[in-house]
Amino acid sequence: MSLKFFLKAYARIAAIAAAVVLVCVLLFNGINSVREQYWHEQAMTPVMRWLAAAPDPLRQYHWMAPMFGLHSGVAADFGLSQVALERLGYGQVVAQSTDSGYGYYVLGLGGEVLGIHLEQPYRDLARAISLMVRWHLDTSPAAQRADVAQQLAESLNLDIRLVQKAEDLPDQQALERLGDTGLAIFEHGDNRARALVRLSEGALVVVTLPPPFNPWGWPIILLLTAVVGGVLAVALFLALRFVESHLRKVESVAIRIARGEMGARVESEQGTLVSRLGASFNGMAEHIQRLVQVQREMIHAVSHELRTPVARIRFGVQMIESGSTQEVLEKQLEGIDGDIQELDELIDEILTYARLEQGGPVFSLREGSVTDIVRQVVSEQRLIREGVDIECQIDEASERWAQADMEPRYIHRAVQNLVGNAARYAAGRVRVSCHLDEDNCRIDVEDDGPGIPEQDWEKVFTAFARLDDSRTRTSGGYGLGLSIVRRILYWHGGQAFVGRSDVLGGARFSLVWPRLKPADPDL
Numbered sequence: 346m347s348l349k350f351f352l353k354a355y356a357r358i359a360a361i362a363a364a365v366v367l368v369c370v371l372l373f374n375g376i377n378s379v380r381e382q383y384w385h386e387q388a389m390t391p392v393m394r395w396l397a398a399a400p401d402p403l404r405q406y407h408w409m410a411p412m413f414g415l416h417s418g419v420a421a422d423f424g425l426s427q428v429a430l431e432r433l434g435y436g437q438v439v440a441q442s443t444d445s446g447y448g449y450y451v452l453g454l455g456g457e458v459l460g461i462h463l464e465q466p467y468r469d470l471a472r473a474i475s476l477m478v479r480w481h482l483d484t485s486p487a488a489q490r491a492d493v494a495q496q497l498a499e500s501l502n503l504d505i506r507l508v509q510k511a512e513d514l515p516d517q518q519a520l521e522r523l524g525d526t527g528l529a530i531f532e533h534g535d536n537r538a539r540a541l542v543r544l545s546e547g548a549l550v551v552v553t554l555p556p557p558f559n560p561w562g563w564p565i566i567l568l569l570t571a572v573v574g575g576v577l578a579v580a581l582f583l584a585l586r587f588v589e590s591h592l593r594k595v596e597s598v599a600i601r602i603a604r605g606e607m608g609a610r611v612e613s614e615q616g617t618l619v620s621r622l623g624a625s626f627n628g629m630a631e632h633i634q635r636l637v638q639v640q641r642e643m644i645h646a647v648s649h650e651l652r653t654p655v656a657r658i659r660f661g662v663q664m665i666e667s668g669s670t671q672e673v674l675e676k677q678l679e680g681i682d683g684d685i686q687e688l689d690e691l692i693d694e695i696l697t698y699a700r701l702e703q704g705g706p707v708f709s710l711r712e713g714s715v716t717d718i719v720r721q722v723v724s725e726q727r728l729i730r731e732g733v734d735i736e737c738q739i740d741e742a743s744e745r746w747a748q749a750d751m752e753p754r755y756i757h758r759a760v761q762n763l764v765g766n767a768a769r770y771a772a773g774r775v776r777v778s779c780h781l782d783e784d785n786c787r788i789d790v791e792d793d794g795p796g797i798p799e800q801d802w803e804k805v806f807t808a809f810a811r812l813d814d815s816r817t818r819t820s821g822g823y824g825l826g827l828s829i830v831r832r833i834l835y836w837h838g839g840q841a842f843v844g845r846s847d848v849l850g851g852a853r854f855s856l857v858w859p860r861l862k863p864a865d866p867d868l
Contacts, residue, residue, distance in 0.1 A: 418457060785860060
C-alpha cells in the first residue's frame with residue numbers, strides 16, 4: 346500500500362511538472378513571437394522612417410530595390426491585416442514574418458506603403474543601414490562628415506565612428522573582406538553586429554548595430570520564473586489545504602472521543618495522503634473503545650463473580666463461630682478453602698485476560714514442538730478428568746511439521762482451556778487432533794456434549810459470556826477461558842473457531858496460526 350501511495354504521489358508530481366513545462370513552453374513561444382516582432386519593428390523603425398521622410402525614396406535609394414526588395418504600392422498590394430493597416434495610419438512601422446524572412450512596412454509622404462524584405466533580418470539590417478550611412482556620408486562635404494555621422498547616429502539609434510587612428514581599426518580579417526563592395530560585416534564578443542564601411546574617398550567608418558534579438562532576455566526569464574513559482578505555490582497550497590482538511594477531520598474526531606463519543610470514527614477516502622493515518626486512528630479508537638467496554642464489563646462481572654464466594658466465606662465464618670463439633674468446623678474450613686481457591690483462580694483468569702486484551706504480553710516466539718504440547722495437555726487432563734475419555738490423534742504428516750514458531754506457555758494455556766472446557770461439558774468423550782503442514786498449524790478439540798447453537802458461535806468468545814446460568818464450580822466457570830484462547834491466537838497471528846463436530850456430535854473448537862513467525866497483527 347505504501348508503494349502504491351508513493352507511486353500515485355510521484356505520478357501527480359510528474360503530471361504537475363509536465364503541465365508546468367508545457368505552460369512554460371507555450372508562454373515562451375507565444376511571448377517570444379511577440380517580443381521578436383516588436384524587436385524587428387524597433388530595429389527597423391529608424392531606417393523605415395528615414396525612407397518614409399524622403400520625397401521619392403525609390404529614386405533616392407534606388408540601390409536598395411534590387412538588394413533588399415524596396416518597393417511601394419497601395420495597402421491592398423501587401424496583404425496586410427486590418428490591424429496592421431491601422432498601425433500604418435498612425436505612422437508606426439509594421440513587421441511581419443514571411444516564409445523567407447521578415448517584411449517591414451511604413452506609410453510614405455505620398456500616402457503609399459513602402460516595403461522592404463530581408464531574408465536574414467539582423468545581417469541584412471546591418472547591410473542596409475551601413476549602405477544608407479555610406480550613401481549619406483558620400484553625398485556630404487568632407488568638412489561636414491563628422492556632423493552628418495553624428496546626426497545619422499542619433500536618428501538611426503546607432504554608434505557611428507569615423508576611423509581616424511590605427512587602434513580604431515578592426516581585425517585584419519574584416520579589412521580583407523572589404524573587397525570591391527567596400528562593406529564588411531563582422532561580430533564582436535558581445536554578439537552585436539558591426540559594419541566596416543569604406544567611403545568613396547577611402548575613409549573608413551565603423552557602424553555598430555543594436556544587440557540582436559535575445560529569446561532568453563531577463564523579462565522572459567523573470568516571467569517564466571514567476572509562472573513556475575506561481576504554479577508550484579498554488580499546487581503546494583492546494584496540497585497542504587487538502588492535507589489540512591483531512592487532518593482537521595482527524596482532529597475533530599479526536600475531540601469527540603475526548604468528550605466521550607467513543608463511536609466516532611474518521612471518514613477518509615482510500616488512497617488519500619492521510620487515509621492510512623485515518624485507518625490507524627480508527628484502529629486506535631476501536632481498541633480504546635474495546636478496552637473501555639472490557640473494563641466496564643470486567644468491573645461488572647468481577648463484582649458479580651466475587652459476591653458468591655465472599656458470601657459463602659462469610660456464611661462459613663458464621664458457621665464456625667456457632668459450630669460445636671470438630672466435624673462441622675473441618676467441613677466449613679474445607680468450604681472456605683475451596684472458596685479461596687475459586688477466588689484465586691478468578692483473579693488469575695482476570696489478570697491473564699486483562700494482560701492479553703490491553704496490548705498483549707511480551708511474546709518471545711521461539712521454535713517448539715506443537716505435538717509435544719498437545720500430548721502434555723492431554724496427559725494432564727486425563728489425570729484430573731477421570732470420568733472422561735480424552736483421545737489424542739496425531740498423524741505422521743503432522744509429526745513432520747511439528748516444529749513451529751510460538752510462545753509455548755500461552756499455546757499450552759490455550760489448548761488446556763479448550764480441552765478442559767470440552768471435558769466439562771462432554772458426555773464422556775473428548776478428541777484432540779493435530780493437522781500440521783508447511784504453512785499452518787491447526788489443533789481441533791471435539792466433544793460428544795450438547796454442542797453450541799450456531800447463533801451463539803461468536804458469543805462464546807465474548808468475555809464473561811456463558812450460555813448457561815450456572816455459577817457452580819463444577820460447570821459454571823467464569824466466562825473468560827475462550828476469550829483468553831482467542832486473544833492468545835490473535836497475538837500469534839491466527840484465529841480460534843467454533844463449529845459442530847461431525848464425528849462426536851458435540852462442539853468442535855479449532856486453533857489455527859501460521860508456522861512461520863507472524864507479522865504484527867496491527868499492521
